[in-house]
Structure formats: structure tokens, C-alpha cells
Amino acid sequence: MIRRLIVAAAFVFALPAYAAELTLDDVLRSSATHAPQILEAMARQRQADARALSAQGQFDLVFDADAQSRALGFYDGTFADVKASRPLQNNGGSIYTGYRLSSGAFPSYDGKSVTNQLGEVRVGAVFSLLRDRVIDERRGRRELAETDIDLAALDRDMIAIGVQRRAIEAYQQWVAAGLRVATLRELFDLAQQRQSSIERQIDLGARPAILGVENRQNIVRRKALLVRAEQDLTLFANALSLFLRDDLGRPVVPDAARLPRAMPEGVSPRLVDRTEAMSGRPDIRALMARIDQNGIRARLAENELRPRLDLRAEASKDIGAGSPVRTPAEALLGLRFTLPLEQRAARGRIAEVAAEQDALTLRLRLLEEQVGVEIANLRTQMDGAERLAALATDEAALARRMAEAERRRYALGASDFLVVNLREEALADATIREIDAIYRSAAARAELVAAMADRDQLRL
Numbered sequence: 001m002i003r004r005l006i007v008a009a010a011f012v013f014a015l016p017a018y019a020a021e022l023t024l025d026d027v028l029r030s031s032a033t034h035a036p037q038i039l040e041a042m043a044r045q046r047q048a049d050a051r052a053l054s055a056q057g058q059f060d061l062v063f064d065a066d067a068q069s070r071a072l073g074f075y076d077g078t079f080a081d082v083k084a085s086r087p088l089q090n091n092g093g094s095i096y097t098g099y100r101l102s103s104g105a106f107p108s109y110d111g112k113s114v115t116n117q118l119g120e121v122r123v124g125a126v127f128s129l130l131r132d133r134v135i136d137e138r139r140g141r142r143e144l145a146e147t148d149i150d151l152a153a154l155d156r157d158m159i160a161i162g163v164q165r166r167a168i169e170a171y172q173q174w175v176a177a178g179l180r181v182a183t184l185r186e187l188f189d190l191a192q193q194r195q196s197s198i199e200r201q202i203d204l205g206a207r208p209a210i211l212g213v214e215n216r217q218n219i220v221r222r223k224a225l226l227v228r229a230e231q232d233l234t235l236f237a238n239a240l241s242l243f244l245r246d247d248l249g250r251p252v253v254p255d256a257a258r259l260p261r262a263m264p265e266g267v268s269p270r271l272v273d274r275t276e277a278m279s280g281r282p283d284i285r286a287l288m289a290r291i292d293q294n295g296i297r298a299r300l301a302e303n304e305l306r307p308r309l310d311l312r313a314e315a316s317k318d319i320g321a322g323s324p325v326r327t328p329a330e331a332l333l334g335l336r337f338t339l340p341l342e343q344r345a346a347r348g349r350i351a352e353v354a355a356e357q358d359a360l361t362l363r364l365r366l367l368e369e370q371v372g373v374e375i376a377n378l379r380t381q382m383d384g385a386e387r388l389a390a391l392a393t394d395e396a397a398l399a400r401r402m403a404e405a406e407r408r409r410y411a412l413g414a415s416d417f418l419v420v421n422l423r424e425e426a427l428a429d430a431t432i433r434e435i436d437a438i439y440r441s442a443a444a445r446a447e448l449v450a451a452m453a454d455r456d457q458l459r460l
Helices: 002-014 024-034 036-059 108-113 137-203 209-240 274-279 282-305 344-411 417-451
Strands: 062-069 078-087 094-103 120-128 308-318 330-338
Touching: 024 036, 024 137, 036 078, 036 137, 137 209, 137 282, 137 417, 209 417, 274 344, 282 344, 344 417
Parallel strands: none
Antiparallel strands: 062 078, 078 094, 094 120, 120 308, 308 330
């Protein structure tokens, strides 16, 4: 009794582990998480974030210090000046504050360096009234960097959609190859099973010996077809491993035991209008973002045409003992005006940006038209592929009925080997055509989902 239990337990542990069926959802989630192309695009997006941070750094607080001492000569004055300034976020000017301290003697022409005993504090600001008031180089670079973040995100989406589309294709090709192998293996097994029956009938003198040779030839031909189909299955499994990866991102070649018994339904396109379908396209949105970037460059070019008029305001106060002339608080107002007389560089940049804007607008219109035609054509292909798949399924069902009926007639002696063989091969051909038609239908749906940039369907 104990020996039987041990043997039974050993038999149970010797059974192969159950291989879970590989689903399209498994492949898409693995690809979205571990595909190197998507990870590379995400790294480029982080680069864009870093460039935006660098652009923000143009508005950082800046500390400046300057110290001078007259080491030789009649005057022995020493001077130190510290200043902190920050550019304005909404104007081309800046605000600043500072402190100066001097000691010793200074020449009369260097009187600005002289302070009272405890130094001088000051605070001031510079405001741009014409040029650089609405936009300047710092704010323009910041806006361009922020748009670059959007472009990097859209580029990541485009790459991810392409990767997921190829992942669906690889999975569907692998499943279709597995179904072809199953069909051809069934055809090969029928020929092998019939060989033993034919040999018994030959031994009994009920069939001629040449029939056994003919069936063996049939076995070899079907075996060749099976070997070729198994080779294709291995190739498609290797291709699928580029999208199916483990937790460490390493490719996983799926085992044939994980093949589904039928082609999965896969993704299903949503019924939306043309405008909504195109609104989610990252290539269209990326081109619109480039048009926005070009608008920023146009504003920068127009800013260079304006004359510069800057207003400066400063207040200062000397502290401690010293000259009564320097003791009262002081306030300073000033204007600075600059006018380029020819401005050919600015006009050239404006014309260049305007031409680029026209080119981008025309490209956007063409892209929208192409996307509309692409989606319409894919819908037509999907509808046609679904109808052809239904017809191929009906044909395969009829061929199976014919083959089964012919095998029953052959078993009763009412048919011959040639007709049975023709019926079986016709069934195999019809089944493979059904597999191919269903594959094309599923592929057409996937193409349409990718063209519509349906992130939910693509598991993005």
C-alpha cells in the first residue's frame, strides 16, 4: 500500500507544470513596461524635463561680489560691493539689492566708491517698457523648453503606439502559425493512423501493396509540410520574444504549450467620428505643438523690431558716521533708449518664421487629410476582412463535413484512398485559409486601433 502511494506521488510530481495560455493582454502589458524603444523614449522625455529645468535656471537668484584695494600709490582706499539680483518672470527687467563698504582715501574722481562708516545699502529695479516687455530671450527659451516637453511626450506616444502595434502583429502571427501547425499535425496523424489499417488490409489481401507505398508517400509529404510549419512557429516565437519580457526586461520565447486554441478576438476599434479619431493622434498634436513653437519664435523676432526703452529705479542709504552729503536717503530714476536704424536681421528672421509657419500649416492640413483617408481605408479593409473571414469559416465547416463523410464511406468500403486523401487535403487547405482570413481580420482591427491612437486598447 505504501509503495503504491509513493509511486502515485512520484507520478504526480513528474507531471509537467501547467502552462498558462498566453494572452494578448500579457504581451501588451509586458511590451509597454519593458520594450527598449519605449524606455528610450521615456529617457528622452526626462532629457526634455531637464532642459526645461535649465531654462528655468535663467531666472535664478544671482549673487555677485566685488572687492578692490589700492596696494600702491598715494591713495590707500579699499572697496567691497555685494549684490543679489533676480530677473523678472513677466518682464525683461530685473530687481536687485546690494551693499557697499569702503575705507581709506579715494581720489575725487572715484567718489562713488566712498561710503559712510557702516556702508551703503541699496535696492532697485529695471523695467523694459518696449522691447523685452512682452517676451524676451529668457522667457522665449523657457516657453520653447516647455513645448519641448510636450513634443517629447508625444514622441514617446508615437513610439509606444508603433511598438504596441508590432507587438500585436507578432502575437497574432505566432498564434496563426500555431494553428497552422495544429491543422497540419492533424492531417499528418490521419495519414499515420491510416497506414496501419492499410497494412492489415494488404496482409489480408483486401488491398494492393502499392496502396501502402502511396500512403507512405503521403505521410512524407504531410510531414514536410508540418516541419515547415513548425519552423515558422519557432521563428514567430523568437520574434514575439522582443515584446514578451520577464521582470528584468529579458526576452522570453513563448512555449508552444501556451498557444491559445483559437485566434483571440484581440482589440476592437471604437466607433468615433473623424474629428475625435484625429484628436488623439500624437503626430497631429506634435505638428500643432511645432506650430506653437514657431509662434513663439515669431514673437521673439517681432520683439527685435521694437526700440529698447528701459526704466531704472533705485533707492540707497548710507549708514553710520560720515559725510552729511551722503547721509540722506537717495532715489534715482533713469531711462535708457536704444533704436536700431536698419533692422535687417530682425526683418529677415520675421520673414523666415512666417514662411516656416506657412509650411507647417500646409503640412498639418495634408497630414489631417492623409489620416482621414487612412482611417477610412482601414475601416473598409476591416469590414471586408471580417466578411471574408466569415466566408472562410463557412467553407472550412463544409469541407470538414465532406471529409468526415468521405472517411465514413471509406471505412464502409464505398470510397477509395484517392478521394479520401483529396477530401482531407481540401479540408486542411480550407482550414488554413480560415486561419489566414481570421488573422487578416484581427490584423485589420489592430491597424485601425493603432491609427486611431486608442491608448486604452493598446494598454498604454
